[in-house]
Amino acid sequence: MVKKYSKKIIIMIVLLMTILNSMSGLVMAFDINNAQIEDLGDCGYHLQFWDSKQNNWSYIITTMAGYRDNEGTLHYAYCMDASKPRSW
Numbered sequence: 001m002v003k004k005y006s007k008k009i010i011i012m013i014v015l016l017m018t019i020l021n022s023m024s025g026l027v028m029a030f031d032i033n034n035a036q037i038e039d040l041g042d043c044g045y046h047l048q049f050w051d052s053k054q055n056n057w058s059y060i061i062t063t064m065a066g067y068r069d070n071e072g073t074l075h076y077a078y079c080m081d082a083s084k085p086r087s088w
Helices: 002-025
Strands: 038-042 047-051 056-060 063-068 074-076
Antiparallel strands (some): 047 056
16 A cells, blocks of 8 residues: 555656756746847858748858847847738
């Protein structure tokens, strides 16, 4: 009887630890009303897609952008709203 309950408790603890561990990588995103966005350069050719019009593989060119807070710490920036202006 004790073994049965101890196994359930161990399983629940492991499950709880797994759930908490998966939540540790959450992004703390927030709205910025006014920031000087810096162009941090090219990210390289990492994203590829099949262009059926040209019948070949093409790359998606991406650039890294960020802003500095009052202490000078760099924070990477991204925009989720396609209607907003970009860093370029």
